[in-house]
Amino acid sequence: MIDNQTSGVFVISATPFTADGALDLESAKRLTEFYLEKGASGLTVLGMMGEAAKLTPEESLSFLDTVLATVAGRVPVVVGVSAPGLVALRSLSLQAMERGAAGVMVAPTPNLRTDAQLTGYYRMVCEALGPDVPVVLQDFPLALGVQFSVDCLLQIFAENPQIVMLKHEDWPGLAKLGALRTAEEAGAGRVSILVGNGGLFLPQEMERGADGAMTGYAFPEMLAQVVEGCKIGKRDAVEDIFDAHLPLIRLETQPGLGLAFRKEVLFRRGAIASPFVRRPGPKLEAADMAELDRTLARLEKRLAELA
């Protein structure tokens, strides 16, 4: 189970498909092992970047089963369960927990606007799940169009102790992160904060009090190194490495298209058998491939200089 002290790097797992678009469970096993080897302290499956919305209900469960069986308890696995209705959300959550998930991740439905709507929504969600299911709240305004203020988040956390983690991907979001930690020092309860946005601000976010990252960047070992380095006060030592990755992170954080870059890199690294992205979805063109070749070559060169 995850809790409000959980830290490290939870990799948002891609969902691998074969070149003709079928769910590829063999690659799912290989990818899971890859993530664990590269330093993942947890996994998150069936998230947005995992193309969850493009799976059939049966595919979702069979992918989840494969990942859980491969992980075999070595690290916690969080499951994305966001859905328009509470019955479906509850149903998927309970199935996931029974199968061995460590918690569920819930994004707000895109129609929510006011603080009252948001606090009301998470109250309903937690009531539907029952108190024993640990919840990660996903705060991702760019993708969802929903904004949480610091006060609103604090109220939601205070009302629902089972929400033990925040997936923080507001942008800009450093001030929000700092304000949450300040409130904590002033007596608000603690939540674990793992940051998203492809890790674009990871060193800065660790400085403001993040516990780690929850994102799917195709070099999770770098994320793990930065999180670890920052935690032990060695930000200087790791930020050069982080900055070397920044040109590639920038390619991967492009809305929509970024996923195609991510899967292509995972494919090139041998973690999945095909970079296929299900439709509707992005596709790399020849010039993108050339740009990626160049970016990876420059990354390698720069890392060699730093080594």
Add this chain to the structure above:
Amino acid sequence: MIDNQTSGVFVISATPFTADGALDLESAKRLTEFYLEKGASGLTVLGMMGEAAKLTPEESLSFLDTVLATVAGRVPVVVGVSAPGLVALRSLSLQAMERGAAGVMVAPTPNLRTDAQLTGYYRMVCEALGPDVPVVLQDFPLALGVQFSVDCLLQIFAENPQIVMLKHEDWPGLAKLGALRTAEEAGAGRVSILVGNGGLFLPQEMERGADGAMTGYAFPEMLAQVVEGCKIGKRDAVEDIFDAHLPLIRLETQPGLGLAFRKEVLFRRGAIASPFVRRPGPKLEAADMAELDRTLARLEKRLAELA
């Protein structure tokens, strides 16, 4: 099967739940019979106002089976299959068609903006479904945030002959409706056009060339009467009746809340066992109930005057 000549009133079916929120298949049968008695020339299930997104996958299929078995071929049944990914959309569509659906309804995904994105999307959808599945295109900017121009619709219809029907609920939408019919006279292929928006502009839309309505107003017999009256050139005779309903239609077309009014009226008319709306969803308060009492009483009085 529906085709490009289909006309009349396709009722968007509510999905009935028991007072504690379970899917109520007994009421589903009763409601289906109610719609047929009140003059439905077709049904549409698993649409937005059918709370499709709040059903589990199993519930969706069992509700669909119940409706199809009750209808028993008396009228065509269209099934809402909109989904973020094509695999899931295709899977639900084929299941629906095998079970006896007359066609599927596909709304654009909410991220689509340009004409190229929209034409590309429907090309992908039709390719995924295969040419034998009749498709209804749902044009509902208020709910989806997606806008189709007349030219864009004409291009989509020309490229995909299996799209035989437009569910028209742009707002304002009369000029668009007229322009589509003008293009048809100038040689563009015909599509059936059924109008939504709770029927708010039904007489005006019939005047501009609509073939009927596809909406869930709780008095479908009035919709049928207006469609029929307008078709045979007796708009004057039916518009007084339509206008008598306008105060109630106005209550039912309120975004979100309207569904609670609709289910309450269906409940009062004996068509379903409970007006329950699944969460997250609207709920009537005492003042709403009082307003509905009054509105229904005034409607009855006015209809009596007109009789």
Add this chain to the structure above:
Amino acid sequence: MIDNQTSGVFVISATPFTADGALDLESAKRLTEFYLEKGASGLTVLGMMGEAAKLTPEESLSFLDTVLATVAGRVPVVVGVSAPGLVALRSLSLQAMERGAAGVMVAPTPNLRTDAQLTGYYRMVCEALGPDVPVVLQDFPLALGVQFSVDCLLQIFAENPQIVMLKHEDWPGLAKLGALRTAEEAGAGRVSILVGNGGLFLPQEMERGADGAMTGYAFPEMLAQVVEGCKIGKRDAVEDIFDAHLPLIRLETQPGLGLAFRKEVLFRRGAIASPFVRRPGPKLEAADMAELDRTLARLEKRLAELA
């Protein structure tokens, strides 16, 4: 000056142009007299439906001067001053107040989402204006994409006593209106609440505690009659008249296009010399004109029956 007891019908004034698009100050005088004759208890100028954003700064002031000179103190005049920046908002407000306005109307900027952003914004606005300028808060989610919860409004009103009036056009909005009045009875300060949305729910809104209407429907005498009738407990007597207008109100409340209908009706009633709407803006086509002819004829006939 307006205050928190202000009631009645504040007509949102159209801005008249000549047939070739120039600002028409002669028609501005005539239109102002027309509104006063038809029972306006106040006017609101330079609002959205007054095409304020399509005037040059010089035109705005000269139109305002003309209206104020014509009104000559007979009724209060509220001025729309919404602007992206506070310096411009303050500058226009102070100019308006010096010229004799009774208050200013401020909509939120469209980027605001959280309660904290909204309360912060109105704090800044009131600080910039100084405490002596009465403010109307415009709550219009459909047009602005900004949503206020009841709690958020109550906090804004409590913090800024100079906000004496709410222009209420949330949709659906009856529950919000009722909740504000309930809070008032429980000790929150009073604000005047005038309703918008073309008056589409006026009798219902009066029932829930509205003080009147602030909208630009082209038959303000009906609005005045309904507000007065509801206040003295004669809702039954006026609701038939209201319902007779509902088909036309429905045409006028269509987003965008509604303004063209409104100006056409004002033109036909002799209140302005041309129905011209500045570009970019809507235009009626022949079929719209025919529909309007019919709607007005039916309105006249129905009113005759009721007389």
Add this chain to the structure above:
Amino acid sequence: MIDNQTSGVFVISATPFTADGALDLESAKRLTEFYLEKGASGLTVLGMMGEAAKLTPEESLSFLDTVLATVAGRVPVVVGVSAPGLVALRSLSLQAMERGAAGVMVAPTPNLRTDAQLTGYYRMVCEALGPDVPVVLQDFPLALGVQFSVDCLLQIFAENPQIVMLKHEDWPGLAKLGALRTAEEAGAGRVSILVGNGGLFLPQEMERGADGAMTGYAFPEMLAQVVEGCKIGKRDAVEDIFDAHLPLIRLETQPGLGLAFRKEVLFRRGAIASPFVRRPGPKLEAADMAELDRTLARLEKRLAELA
């Protein structure tokens, strides 16, 4: 005048204010000289990042006059004139051109969605301006919510030859840029393409055929160096320098907050007397300042290594 061959770096000028928020014309002169010294081949004033919407009409003109007088014809100056109405847009444009502007920049109004609406809008704009005013089309979906397809842009350019330049800041946007250049080779007319987004993809965009940048990054000399280097086939030589700036560019491209970082850097570099941003607007907190200190120090160190 700008034309369809214009290239280089057009700096989006900040608008300087004194520490108490007044327009600072002395700093405007200094900032203009700073931009020219650092390699600007043109300036763009009264854009979004120039806080144009927060100026009064008088301030806009006096700032424009100051910049034009300081530039004194050394480089072309483009003026942002986007406005909700065509009368105001035309009026500001003609005033700007009379004063010596080299062209005007027009973003779409935020309500536009379909290709037909967008092509119609630019047709109206060009008709209102007359054929002698060179126009820059701003394509900035993240800020405006409006999306142009490649086909839509090509149609707009073909219909309106006075639109000589595209300010390209779609995100992701590399494929669009490439497609526009491919269409050009296939016979579509040429437009100049300058890229925005803080320069975040500048080397990549030059590779795809951009003519330069139009953005306000606080180190314009780097932009000029990259544009020049890429043009003469020395991308390798300049990309290390670009990548060294990427951590700072990332801070500056944060929506909203980025402007505060930009003005703070301009202030530290001595280009303006105060980093003040008008309200409503972002403000740096202590932790932001510390992060900026660190980022600038690391930039300096890295540039030294590369020198």
